[in-house]
Amino acid sequence: MRTASLIDARAGYFVDEAYELIPANGLLKGENCYWRDGLQQRGGHQPYATATYSASDVIxxxxxxxxxxxxxxxxxxxxxxxxxxxxxxxxxxxxxxxxxxxxxxxxxxxxxxxxxxxxxxxxxxxxxxxxxxxEDAITWTSRTSASARQWFSVCWSPELSLFCAVAYDGTVGVQVMTSPDGTTWTARTSASAQQWRSICWSPELTLFCAVADNGAAGVQVMSSPDGITWTSRTSASAQQWRSVCWSPELTLFCAVAFNGAAGVQVMTSPDGITWTSRTSASAQQWQSVCWSPELTLFCAVSYNGAVGVQVMTSPDGTTWTSRTSASAQEWSSICWSPELALFCAVALNGAVGVQVMTSPDGTTWTSRTSASAQGWMSVCWSPELMLFCAIADNGAAGVQVMTSPDGTTWTSRTSASALQWLSICWSPELSLFCAVAYDGAVGVQVMTSPDGLTIKNLEAYDERDRDETTWNAGQYTVAGTVYTDDTTDAQDAGADDFQLVSSTNGDGFFIACTHTFNKVVLKSAQQAAGSPVAVYEYYADDSTWKSCSMVTTPTWTAAAGDRTIEFNYPSDMGRWDGSESILTNRFMFRVRFTTAPTGAFSCDYATVHHTQYITQITGSDQPHYVIAHNSRLWLAVGYIVYYSPPNQVTGWRGLSESEYFLEGGPEIRSMVSHKGYLVVFKDNAIYAFYGNSLDSFLRKKMADVGIEEILSSVSGGEEVYYLSQDGVRMFNGPKNIRVSKHIKSDIEGFTRTGAVAIYYKGEVWLSFPSESKLLVFDPATMRVDEETGDGAVSFFKFTGYKVDYFINCNGKGDTKKLLAVVNDSTPYIAELETGTNDKDRAGSNVNIDYRFKTNYFALINILQEKRYGIAKFKLKEATAETTYALTLEADGGARTKSANIVVALGTGYYNHVSKIPYELDGYNLAVEIRNNQLQDAGFRGLSLEYEKKEF
Incomplete structure (x- = not known):
């Protein structure tokens, strides 16, 4: 029989064979047992997220x-x-x-x-x-600039978390503005009143640098470490400097000029202070320059010239080579996409087919078709959105922005207002585009656009449009209760031909549909005269008309336009059982004007929709758990699970695409996707469901033991582990094994409210936030007692760790970090498996020297049990290669075995497994681990697995 035991370096306990926790100072003996000091401290984590929560917030x-x-x-x-x-x-x-x-x-x-x-x-x-x-659309919002200036260029500083823009006109006190969020802007004083054309940021120098296209050389450049205090710098020569960029790889600024001889049209600087003239490839009106780190290449485009000289490239900012543009246009802006490995340039003039060009190398250029023929002034790239975005200085708002995911296919977007937009940049940290304009009032001179991440009511997102073949419409006449079919007018595009009401009180219109619905849109409705009052009714399953609970009620006297009528879907909406053939067996909705307008009014046509289908299929209950499994979403509502069509979140259906899990409690508690199966947990039952539809499925109740906390289940390797009412359990289909017996007296005393689990780097992590404790174990140490059927694992326990939620994506994104979300007085996020606090008694001048002894592994004679096993150490990787000396001994030191544990250079954690030699049969077994190399090292804990054998 195999079982497991633990020396817990955090809490100071040793778990004995009787499954009881024994205080370390009672059973563990030996020198340097630092159970009550160094090993008790919190460790293994450090702050991760910036302070973004407020006091009293709850995650x-x-x-x-x-x-x-x-x-x-x-x-x-x-x-x-x-x-x-x-x-x-x-x-x-x-x-x-x-x-x-x-x-x-x-x-x-x-x-x-x-x-x-x-x-x-x-x-x-x-x-x-x-x-x-x-949402694949860019929504722009007007922001108020610091003052009404001719804003020409804007850039973003990640290090300062700051936008900075420069102006072409104005006095020094208003020629610069900064903003931490793109919304609130503050005027800053420029170094001198020049026509500032371009600004960029150097992370390596922590420096803004701006260039002007007028003035003497001594005032044509200015720099600032913070966007607030600006200092004049001397340009290489007095030219019309149009664009400046920074190369981190060369630690070099590079600027290009609109005028001058070739020998003075480029200047470079390693610090933004000292500038040196460089010779351009040819004397053109150079308008924009950018840097490609992947190609180690500057690339500039020109406003004039023949195709053969409109582009130039340089590997160092000094030597420039002419390249052939895709066509001879007024090229105004260029940017680089590292993700696409692509330059993209836009032009101020030309037909749509030649206003964009792209190149993978700066040498070979291909014409692309713009979204519309505008004066495109600036283009930038968002790596996070994988999107180019360009802005124009002319045209209507609806065509002043265009976006492209690849530089080839462009889509028009609507600007916040129709202004001369001159510059755009992207902030990864804010997930925000920001653009500035040359004209306009202060309230509209800046516009921003978020990353498109949006949130909606799922039902509204899953809106069903009812096909015209499924519904009829017409007029309702109160005299004689007449329903007149006018479906043709209600569905065609004829102007004002579907009458909504006469001038008679009580008249109105109706919609009758073979499917349920709760929304009607009346297109291009006329403005009603007088003071009409309407009531909104549905036909109920008890053959009576009932009032609707309204979501959206139209204003009939508003200016002509669309009118939306939406009501909460009533669970008792029934089918018409009257004699009218056009209505029979259809769901009915009508609008009666108890006070009619002073004259009849109409609309062009109507559309019919259902925006609350999930409510219809689930009734008054709302989904309380959701999981992705086998390319579908599964919603738990009570003891029923509804599932979506493959790879969709719309098109939900009723009981025809649902599953019942009746036994084991009133509702489903949790679900886990595991090896093709959906494992469904209830209070006192576990089900396994296999399949994607009722045509091919398997549903089977697998156990009468359920889950205690919703987020305490996890798919870990070959098994599912979860927290049940009697402890931690392992479920793999055929077996449902209790694995916590060896920690029974401890875990049964835990408050388990809010317990959460995660599978991370081959280990199961289980948090008890009310106890501020973590249990961590490797499923590979799982052993089952063949006599009792109970299991045991070797585990680490950490105290002082309050984890309400784990965040990880199993090795994807964010460098595989494990994050802990903590609901404290002010919530915070910590990174686990790291941190300086985890170097217990380790550092530049401190040795690691731990020694543990066990006295109960006694061997009295050869006929009794002997024990062999494995010691698993959890060690911190060192900042330099580090060797730990490991010594195992028995019989009071009469028999010893020594080995070295070499931990390679790294910053994470290292698990070392050492098999206990057979010569050390468990009698008075002692484990000693030392590190005296004065290295940055750390010891986190030891789990000891042993095996009993009969002789």
Whole structure:
């Protein structure tokens, strides 16, 4: 029989064979047993996220990390000030960003997430489900500039978290403005009043640098370490400097000029202070320059010249070579996409077919078709969105922005207002485009656009448009209760031909559909005269008309335009059972004007929709758990699971695409996707479901033991591990084994509320936040007692760790980090498996010297049990290669075995497994580990696995 035991370096306990916890100072003996000092400290974690939470905020749910539009992000549901108002945020790096708050949860329940096809669904069992997704459209919002100037260029500093823009006109006090968010701008004083044309940021120098196209050489450049204090620098010569960029690889600024001889049209500087003239490839009106780190190449484009001289490239900023453009246009801006390995340039003139050009190397250029023929002034690249975005200085708002995922296919977007937009940049940290304009009032001179991540009510996202073949419409006449069919006029595009009401009180119109619906849109409705009053009714399954609970009520006297009527779907909506053939067996909705307008009014046509289908199929209950499994989303509602079509979050259906899990409690508690099976947990039952439809499926109740906490189940290797009412259990289909017997007296005393689990780097992590404790074990150490059927594992226990949620994506994104989300007085996020606090008694001048002894492994005679086993050490990788000396001894030191553990250079953690030699049969076994190399090293714990053998 094999079992497991533990020396717990954190809490100071040793687990004996009787499955009871024995205080370290009672059973463990020997020198240097630092059980009550160094090994008790919190360690193995460090702060991860920036301080983005407020006091009293409560994190109600955290998703794992998902790849959404080529970014690894996780979603957080935050109960703001514990008010019950839960808003959604996302985290791509360490910073937390708000998602559009157009839809929030109004109750402070725990939130659970599932993702399919780049779309994340959130549920909490009370509010209607939310969907978070990337909307492939750029929405721009006007922002107020610091003053009404001719803003010519804007850039972003990640290190300062700051936008900075420069102006072409104005006095020194208003020629620069900065903003931490693109919304609030502050005027800054320039070094001198020049026509500032371009600005860039150097992370290596922590320096802004701007160039002007007028003035004497001594004032044509200015630099600033913070965007606030600016200092004049002397240009290489007095030219019309149009563009400046920075090369981190060369540690070099490079600027190009619109005028001058070739010998003075380029200048470079290693520091932004001292500038040197360089010779351009030819004397052209150079308008824009950028740097490609991957090609180690500068590339510049010109406003004039023949195709053979409109582009020039340089590997060093000194030697420039002419390249042939795709066509002779007024090229105004160029940028580089590392992800696509592509230059992209835009032009001020020309037909749509020649206004964009791209090149993989700066040498060979290909014409691309712009979204529309505008004066394109600036283009930039967003790596996070995998998107080029360009802006124009002319045209209507609807065509002043264009975007492209590849530089080839471009789509028009609508600017915030029709201005002369001159410069655009991208902030990865804010996930924000920012553009500035040459003209306009202060309130519209800046516009920003978020990354397109948005949130909606899942039902609204899953809106069903009812086909015209499924519905009829017409007029309702109160006199005689007449329903007159006018479907043709209600569905064609004829102007004002579908009458909505006469001038008689009580008259109105109706919609009759073979499918349920709850929304009608009246297109181009006329403005009603007088003061009409309408009532909105549906036909119920008891053959009576009932009032609708309205979501959107139209204003009939508003100016002519679309009118939307939406009501909450009523569960008792029934089919018409009257005699009218056009209505028979159809769902009915009507609008009666109890006070009619002073004259009849009409609309062009109507459309019919259903926006609350999930409510229809689930009734008054809302989904309380969601999971992605086999390319579908699965929503748990009570004891029923509904599943979506493959790779979709829309098109939900009723009981025809659902599964029942009746036994074991009133509702499903949790679900885990495991090796093709959906494992469904209830309070007192486990089910396994296999298959994607009722045509091919297997559903089987596998156990009468259920889960205790919703997030305490995890797929770990070959098995599923979960926290049940009697401890930790392992489930693999045929077997449901209790694996916590050896820690019974400890774990049964834990408060298990909020327990969460995760599978990380081959280990199962189980957190008990109410206890501030973690249990961590390797499933490979699992052993089963053949007599009792119970299992045991070798585990580490850590105290002082309060983890409410784990974040990890199993080796994808964010350098494989394991993050702990903690609901403290002010929530915070910590990174586990790291941190200086984990170097227990280790450092530049401290040795590691630990010694443990066990007295109960006694061997009395040869006929009794002998024990052999494996010691597993968890060590911190060193900043330099480090050797630990390991010594095992028995019989009070009469028999010893020694070995070295070599830990390679690294910054993570290292598991070392050492088999206990057969000569050391367990009698008074002692384990000693030392490190005296004065290296940065650390010891985290030891789990000891042993084996009994009869002789």
């Amino acid at each position: 109600r749910g955290v998703s794992r990390r998902h790849n959404i539009v080529n970014r690894w992000i996780n979603i957080e549901a935050i109960d703001l000030n514990a008010s019950g108002n839960v808003q959604f945020y996302y985290r791509a790096t360490t910073a937390l960003r708000a998602i559009d708050a157009s839809y929030t949860f109004r109750t402070g329940n725990k939130v659970y997430f599932g993702e399919i096809d780049g779309k994340i669904v959130a549920v909490n069992g009370v509010d209607k489900p939310a969907i978070i997704y990337y």
